[in-house]
Amino acid sequence: MSGMLAICQKELSTYFRSPIAYFVVAVFMVGTGYFFTYNIFLTGIATMAETFLNMGILLLLVIPAVSMRLFSGEYGAGTMELLLTLPLKPWQVVLGKYLGAVAILLLMTAATLIDLVPLYLFGSPETTTILSGYIGFVLLGMACLAVGQFFSALTQNQIVAALLTVSVLLGFWFVHNLQSFQTSYALRGLVRYLSFSLHFGAFIQGLVRSEAVMLYLVVCAIALILNASYLQWRR
């Protein structure tokens, strides 16, 4: 346990001793701020719905910047040899890193709370809807990070890791569009179920559905298990 926490803490110090954490949070704040202002002035309605949707897409592009170095960076620096020869199990390395990355995600999320100040000052938004939107956003982010971390473990090259992650995440985001090509009812159901954006849309509407929570958590679990198994297999 303490080994895992040490890894998590090391990840966080690495993020903050390099420009990545500041850069990612800043880009995300600026992006979200822009969309928020734009949506509010366009609609004049005190809601986060549109902004959340934009945040979701922005997240798909920002997450790879956070996740790409998690393992690729270790391969490049030769420090994988340290991590795998210290008294740590692969799952501890994987979870420790993941927790560090999730902390950055939470920071990014927290930074957007500033947008709520004018919303509550000048309007009366539905708190429960905003809450469910944030729950969906964090769950979506966690699933994306797990996928990104897995791809980072597959290659030494951080750019390749980032591009693979973006491609797969965009695939998950738009996969429901395939349903119009499916004649089989089961396949239509499957591509709809796998869609990150459909589920996220439900959260934005204020629906915390167990199937949506399950999908994000199952994607996290599968990606992290594959990640740890891959490290074990590489030996």
Place this chain on the structure above:
Amino acid sequence: MPSAIALESVWKRYGSRTIIHDLSFTVEKGEIVGFLGPNGAGKTTTMRMIAGFTTATSGRVTVAGYDMATQNAEAARQIGYLPERPPLYDTLDVSAYLRFVARVKGVPRPAIPTELERVTTACGLEAVFRREIYKLSKGYRQRVGLAQALLGKPAMLLLDEPTIGLDPGQIQETREVIRSFGEVHAVLLSTHILSEVTLICRRVAIINHGRLLAIDSPSGLQRAVEQTNRVALQVTAPAQALREELLSVDGVRALEVRSAPGDDSVLSVECLVDARDDVEAAIARAVANRWDLHRLERHQPTLENIFLHYVSEAPPAKGAA
């Protein structure tokens, strides 16, 4: 008591390439074993298998009795490992890096400052303790790597070329650290510097094309390589009597007597003797009893000769890299 490190007919294959062939040896507590071999001989792969970074395709690697294949985490607690390229996080400073490794190695939190101070002093890192690792010179990076290996008081050290990139002063200090560690613990030291092996290792393992060619003490290897040594001496004595006296000494096979250059009264003798430790003492006794012995020295094959002897003798293994 189990050996600190034991390899039992270990093989390592990558696809169709066999990197390590049937490797078996042990390293005991309280000894430093030098691991010699040309580039690509399989030293680093062997080190990595002992450290648990890669697994053996077949055979058994045990560390302090723990099987590397099944008890990896327990075994890892016993090992301090410095890979060929020091595994450092450039963005961290030295203290943060060492604190991280100490925590993962399970050093209790209250004991961490003392532990950091111990390895910092041992590796001479006081001056750079707060400096970011990317700002360090190669020598300091190497020493931070060694400090990391020493953390948590491991039962053995695996060092892959620990003195590479160090200046002569640092090399001496690092050897001293290794030597004092090796007095009570086990050390496996891979190196290209043959004099280093002669200076600090009790035994030497020579490997080439993934096969163990020899493992013995440096003097044992010398004996194995050359059946005879040469002993040179300078004596003031009558030539004929000296020749008879020397030939009667057990172990002396042949000799050549000449006048020493510039001094006719002194004879210069070259003896071909058996490669045993006691022969020159017997010669010294025999000569010094009757005449004036000015000089006596034994010419042994150097480790360079031994190394080349083994490495050039071994045929490249089929399928080896």
